[in-house]
Amino acid sequence: MRVLLSLIFIACVSFASNSQASATPTKKVNQPVDKKKAVILAKQSIGGKTLKITEKPEFYTVRILKSDGHVVDLHINKKTGEVKKD
Numbered sequence: 001m002r003v004l005l006s007l008i009f010i011a012c013v014s015f016a017s018n019s020q021a022s023a024t025p026t027k028k029v030n031q032p033v034d035k036k037k038a039v040i041l042a043k044q045s046i047g048g049k050t051l052k053i054t055e056k057p058e059f060y061t062v063r064i065l066k067s068d069g070h071v072v073d074l075h076i077n078k079k080t081g082e083v084k085k086d
Contacts, residue, residue: 032079037081039053039062042074043064048066051064059075060075061073061074
């Protein structure tokens with residue numbers, strides 16, 4: 001009898017925690033990206049050293065010097081933080 005009650009209790013607790021987790025929105029709220037965050041996103045994406053940051057109306061262009069000597073321009077969307085190679 002105790003085992004049965006324990007299993008029912010565990011099932012109820014598990015169900016309650018799963019329903020709360022599913023009630024939490026999974027869509028990430030995007031915050032505007034500033035220059036500092038743009039550099040962080042660019043470095044996370046490709047690594048290397050930042051050479052230059054240029055601001056356009058819709059995106060930042062971050063110029064990165066990679067460890068192999070190549071220079072890469074990355075465009076970081078100001079609204080979404082999406083990183084694209086030039």
